[in-house]
Amino acid sequence: MKYLYSILLLLFPLFLNAQDPCASAPTETAKILCRQIHKWDDGAREASKKKKIALPPGLAKGMAAEFAPIASNIYQCMDLPCLCSYLRGTATGNGGCTLPNGQPLQKSVRKEYRMLTDDERNRLHAAFRALKNNGEYERIGRIHSQMSAAGGAHSGPAFLPWHREFVKRVEFALRQVDPTVNLPYWDSTLDSGLPRPADTIMFSEYLVGGTGLVNNGPFTNWRTLAGRPQIQRAVGAQGAPLSQADIDFVMRQTQIDQVLSFTAPQQGCPYRTDFNCLEYTHGNVHIFVGGDMFDTATSSNDPSFFLHHAFVDFVWEMWRLARQSRADREIAFPPDNQLCASPQHFGASPMQPFSPMRNIDGLSNKFTDNLYSYAPRPTCQAGGDCGSKFLFCDTSTGVARCVSRIRPGSQCGNFRVNPCFSGVCRNGVCVISSTAPPPTPPPTTPPPANQNPVQSQESCFNENQCCASWAASGECSRNTAYMNEWCKASCGVCKPKYRLADDCTDRHTQCASWSRSGECTKNALWMTENCRKSCSKCGRSRAQECGSGGTVTTTTVSPAQQCDNSDGCFNENVCCAVWGLMGECRKNARYMACNCRVSCGHCFPEDYNYGSCVDYHRSCAGWARVGECQKNPWMAENCRSSCNSCYTQSELRRMCGTQAGSVAPVAQVRQNNPSRQPPRGGWGRDDFGGGDSGWGGNGGGGWGGGDPWGGSRWGNGGGGWGGGGGGWGGGGWGKRSIRAANASISMPAFDPDLL
Numbered sequence: 001m002k003y004l005y006s007i008l009l010l011l012f013p014l015f016l017n018a019q020d021p022c023a024s025a026p027t028e029t030a031k032i033l034c035r036q037i038h039k040w041d042d043g044a045r046e047a048s049k050k051k052k053i054a055l056p057p058g059l060a061k062g063m064a065a066e067f068a069p070i071a072s073n074i075y076q077c078m079d080l081p082c083l084c085s086y087l088r089g090t091a092t093g094n095g096g097c098t099l100p101n102g103q104p105l106q107k108s109v110r111k112e113y114r115m116l117t118d119d120e121r122n123r124l125h126a127a128f129r130a131l132k133n134n135g136e137y138e139r140i141g142r143i144h145s146q147m148s149a150a151g152g153a154h155s156g157p158a159f160l161p162w163h164r165e166f167v168k169r170v171e172f173a174l175r176q177v178d179p180t181v182n183l184p185y186w187d188s189t190l191d192s193g194l195p196r197p198a199d200t201i202m203f204s205e206y207l208v209g210g211t212g213l214v215n216n217g218p219f220t221n222w223r224t225l226a227g228r229p230q231i232q233r234a235v236g237a238q239g240a241p242l243s244q245a246d247i248d249f250v251m252r253q254t255q256i257d258q259v260l261s262f263t264a265p266q267q268g269c270p271y272r273t274d275f276n277c278l279e280y281t282h283g284n285v286h287i288f289v290g291g292d293m294f295d296t297a298t299s300s301n302d303p304s305f306f307l308h309h310a311f312v313d314f315v316w317e318m319w320r321l322a323r324q325s326r327a328d329r330e331i332a333f334p335p336d337n338q339l340c341a342s343p344q345h346f347g348a349s350p351m352q353p354f355s356p357m358r359n360i361d362g363l364s365n366k367f368t369d370n371l372y373s374y375a376p377r378p379t380c381q382a383g384g385d386c387g388s389k390f391l392f393c394d395t396s397t398g399v400a401r402c403v404s405r406i407r408p409g410s411q412c413g414n415f416r417v418n419p420c421f422s423g424v425c426r427n428g429v430c431v432i433s434s435t436a437p438p439p440t441p442p443p444t445t446p447p448p449a450n451q452n453p454v455q456s457q458e459s460c461f462n463e464n465q466c467c468a469s470w471a472a473s474g475e476c477s478r479n480t481a482y483m484n485e486w487c488k489a490s491c492g493v494c495k496p497k498y499r500l501a502d503d504c505t506d507r508h509t510q511c512a513s514w515s516r517s518g519e520c521t522k523n524a525l526w527m528t529e530n531c532r533k534s535c536s537k538c539g540r541s542r543a544q545e546c547g548s549g550g551t552v553t554t555t556t557v558s559p560a561q562q563c564d565n566s567d568g569c570f571n572e573n574v575c576c577a578v579w580g581l582m583g584e585c586r587k588n589a590r591y592m593a594c595n596c597r598v599s600c601g602h603c604f605p606e607d608y609n610y611g612s613c614v615d616y617h618r619s620c621a622g623w624a625r626v627g628e629c630q631k632n633p634w635m636a637e638n639c640r641s642s643c644n645s646c647y648t649q650s651e652l653r654r655m656c657g658t659q660a661g662s663v664a665p666v667a668q669v670r671q672n673n674p675s676r677q678p679p680r681g682g683w684g685r686d687d688f689g690g691g692d693s694g695w696g697g698n699g700g701g702g703w704g705g706g707d708p709w710g711g712s713r714w715g716n717g718g719g720g721w722g723g724g725g726g727g728w729g730g731g732g733w734g735k736r737s738i739r740a741a742n743a744s745i746s747m748p749a750f751d752p753d754l755l
Contacts, residue, residue, distance in 0.1 A: 021264075021273070029239050030275045033283040036295065040148055041155035041264035044342035048604040070514055070523055072530070073459040074176065075169045075354075079370040080105055083172070085510055087179050099179050108171060108372035110314070113184040113207070113307050114390035114404070115378060124184065125218035127177040128303050132222065136173050141225055141300035143353060148296035151352045152359060156341030157260035157334045158351070159279045160316050161362020163309050165354050168371065170306050185314050186307035187377055188241030188285050193394060193403035194419075197288070198236025199410035201390050201421045206407075208304050211235040211291075224292065224301040231301050232291035239287025242311075246281040250319055257334040259319055262341050268612065269340040282312045314374045330363050331581050335649055336599065337611030348580025349601035355485055356463075358601070360581050378402040392419055406430045458508060460494035462487050465529040466546035468500065504538035506531050569603035570616065571596050574636035574645060575656035613646035615639045 022034035071077045074086035084090075084097035089105050092098055097105035116124065131137040144153065144166065152158035153166075171183040191200040203210055209217025211233045222231045253259055261277035262269060274280075285308055286293045292301040299305045320329045333347035334340075343349060351357040378386045379402060380393035386402040394403040396416050405421035406412060412425035420430035462468075467487035470476075476483045476491035489496045498507045506512065511531035514520075520527045520535035527535050528545075571577075576596035579585075585592045585600035597603045598610050608616040615621065620639030629635045629643035636645040647655065 021266075024273075026275055029284055029287050030280065032238070032287060033280055034273070034275070036283070037155045037279070038264050040296070041342055044151060044155060044344050047151070048343050049606055070510075070519055070526060072461050072508060072526070074172050075459075077172070077371075078364070078366045080107065083175070083371075085513075087176065101179075103180070105179060107370065108175070108182040109375055110182055110310055110372055111184050111375040112190075112378055112388075113186050114190070114202070114388045115375065116184055120182075123178055123181050124174070127174040127181045129218070130177040131173055138225060140170055140173060144300040144305075145225060145297050147352065152342070152344035152349065154279070154296060155264040156262060156345035157257070157347075158341075158345045158349075158359040158362070159263070160260055160313070161359050162351060162354075164313050164316075164362050164367060165351060165357060167306060167309050167313055168367065169354075171372065182372070183310055184307060185310035185374065186304065187311050187314075188288075188308065189244050189247065190378065190391065190402055190404045192241045192243045193401060194406065195413040196236065196411060197241050199406045200404040201407045202404055203233065203235045203289075204407040204421075206421070207390065208307075209233075219303055222301070222303075224298065226298070233293065233302070234290030236288065237290050239284045239290070241285055241288055242281060246276070246284075247315055247318075249276045249281075250278055250315055251322060253319070254323060256324075256332040259316065260334050262334065262337075265340045267339075268609070269337060271340050278312065278315065282308070317368060317374065326365060330365055331360070333360055333363070333581055335611060336577050338605065338609040339612055343598070343601065343604040343610070346580075346599060346601065347577065348585045348596075348599050350485075356586065358580075358585060360583070390421065392417055394419070408432050458497055460489050460496040461507065461526075462489045462529050464525050465542050467491075467529065468542055469546040503541045504533055506533045511535075568607070569598060569605045570634070571598045571637045573633045574647070575652065576600075576637065578649075578652045578656040613640050615641045 021038060022031050025031040025034045071082050074083065077083050077086065079095075080097055081091060081095055084105055087097075087099060087105065089097040089099045092104075099105050111120075113121075128137070131140075147153040147162075151162075153162045167183065171181075174181045174183060186202070188197075191197040191202060194200060198211070201207060205216035207217065209215075209219050213230045213232055214220065214222065215230060219231065221229060223229055224231060250259065257271060258274070259278060261274060261279060262271040263273060263277060263279045265271050265273060286296075286299060289302065289304060289308075292298040293305060324332060336343075336346040344352065345359065347360045348358050351359050351362060378388065378391055380386045380400050382393070382395050382400045384400075385391075385393055390405050391402045392405055392415075394401055394415055394417070396414065403419070406419050407421055408423055408430050410430055412419055412428055412430050418424060423430050423432040425431075463486040467483075467490040470479075470483065471487060471490035476487070483491050484493050488494045489500060496507070498505065507530040508514075511527075511534040514523075514527065515531060515534035520531070528537050529542075532538060572595040573579075576592075576599040579588075579592065579596060580599040585596065592600050593602055598605060605616075608614070610616075616638040620635070620642040623629075623632075623635060624639055624642035629639065629645070635643050640646045
């Protein structure tokens with residue numbers, strides 16, 4: 001009995017860990033973060049169950065041009081010439097731009113917040129205040145609040161790419177108010193060097209305001225999304241700022257899944273939670289600031305949120321530059337695995353709500369090539385300073401480092417040099433010096449940063465000229481997933497300032513310019529909907545062009561492809577995930593929407609866990625035994641156990657340099673020791689001889705007989721392996737290979753050297 005008791009004591013912690021994924025978190029703060037992250041993951045998974053297959057009406061002739069080369073609003077810009085047009089600048093050739101104030105538009109240089117000059121800091125605060133006054137701050141903040149519960153913003157690999165795009169948009173909003181403003185970063189490791197990090201000058205009336213109900217500093221009376229008159233903080237009550245050890249840990253990692261991490265894995269995921277990964281350590285700072293920053297649903301109320309996330313992005317960029325080649329930075333993404341993260345975190349899934357971007361787009365080099373760079377973190381040498389009145393050079397540890405100064409009234413610590421802001425250490429407390437003029441806090445209601453602010457631009461557009469016809473036929477309610485994404489104006493998702501019924505107007509101020517540069521041809525779908533006058537489309541109405549069925553007659557340049565694929569939510573090819581990472585979901589949208597629905601985020605599986613090394617269909621084992629693994633590309637993707645086709649990412653990259661629909665990957669490449677689990681299908685009751693859906697047993701269903709294999713489900717006629725309308729070779733499963741060979745649209749094809 002005593003031995004049994006001992007065994008139970010040993011097993012009990014294992015049982016608890018199985019029930020509580022956060023039981024092994026090393027600290028109480030880590031447990032808080034873990035529970036938050038799993039709660040957000042639960043919300044994202046629940047939201048994914050509500051997603052229906054999102055294919056456009058009349059797919060063959062009406063597919064939206066996903067990531068259009070035109071940025072229809074400033075937030076979609078990825079270079080300075082695009083920004084120039086939205087900031088009312090004048091192009092000067094060679095990509096240059098002169099702003100209305102005569103200054104050149106330049107790439108943003110993000111400095112540490114305490115390294116800003118007084119003028120730069122006041123302009124930043126003024127721009128934030130202008131966004132607050134015109135409502136744009138609330139609109140931006142609400143995006144983060146909503147995505148915290150049901151999107152890919154947290155709890156998985158898309159965390160860093162999603163926030164990179166989000167912070168970019170915040171910086172663009174600030175620059176619309178004042179083009180000279182750059183979003184700074186808050187390096188909280190500068191505060192971790194203090195005995196009590198909560199005593200940092202950062203959280204004082206001289207910088208971002210104090211703790212508690214914030215009633216001083218530039219963000220006084222900063223109304224929250226919920227309508228509270230002030231933001232709230234509880235600086236230092238829990239959590240901690242980032243430490244240099246946290247940064248060093250990230251920089252030591254060598255694999256992409258160690259940085260774009262699986263932070264809410266479920267049982268069966270081959271990855272375990274690493275509580276030192278960046279999503280967790282960044283959360284420590286949220287808990288440290290406390291108040292609104294404590295929870296993601298409210299964290300964007302506090303402007304310090306954006307400064308913190310700019311630094312998180314900086315850390316990620318340092319890792320990218322140190323550990324990845326330029327090519328890998330844009331395509332390396334952890335494997336799609338539903339047991340490890342919700343489908344919203346798959347590499348090619350839509351980056352909601354930043355349509356038409358996908359998660360992989362957040363890895364683009366264009367962000368730091370074209371839009372912004374980071375100034376070096378503050379450093380110093382013994383006897384020197386850090387270049388800021390808000391920092392001092394600490395040598396007490398034997399290594400010179402910059403540390404935040406301490407706010408008046410706080411304990412000084414045992415530093416070798418004076419750590420106090422605008423004062424001295426007296427009796428162990430920082431006091432303002434009587435011989436120095438007192439520092440001037442920033443104005444709480446700064447004047448406008450720009451006397452001629454940029455006017456707001458129209459941002460509510462349809463992506464296809466048939467949207468109005470589709471909406472009139474009921475597609476907004478019948479096909480919500482697609483229509484709400486690509487026909488926002490016609491479905492009332494947003495409210496345009498222009499008249500939807502007008503068939504001969506330009507809806508965007510840049511239409512004439514885009515027309516002159518050839519976009520009416522290069523980007524016909526978007527332009528024929530929104531730039532009809534400049535594209536000379538006034539001779540025929542949208543209704544005439546689209547007809548009752550939404551068939552576009554003037555923009556179709558190739559015969560229609562039929563979206564004839566398997567029932568349910570499946571990819572049709574083992575290469576889909578790689579093709580998605582290579583951008584094919586947008587570049588080859590028609591083919592991918594039909595054949596790679598899971599990888600492109602058009603649907604999320606509910607009856608199996610995508611990415612697992614198992615069979616996704618109960619009949620896989622039977623099909624494998626009659627040789628279908630070698631014949632049908634569908635099998636390698638969806639019958640991974642039965643076909644020994646659970647490939648690694650590196651294997652898939654080598655395999656998928658061929659055209660879509662090829663069966664060569666299965667025949668030519670095999671894993672030496674594939675991870676196998678017992679197949680869900682077999683030779684029993686429901687497969688070869690038993691139920692109605694088997695191989696010829698009860699109910700007459702069989703390879704050459706009635707439903708389902710030889711008859712109405714898989715074909716139209718007499719079934720069998722090679723002939724007629726049904727069966728594997730004719731109009732049924734074999735269609736996947738046949739249409740891949742005959743389809744008139746383009747299919748993904750890559751240079752293997754690029755992989």
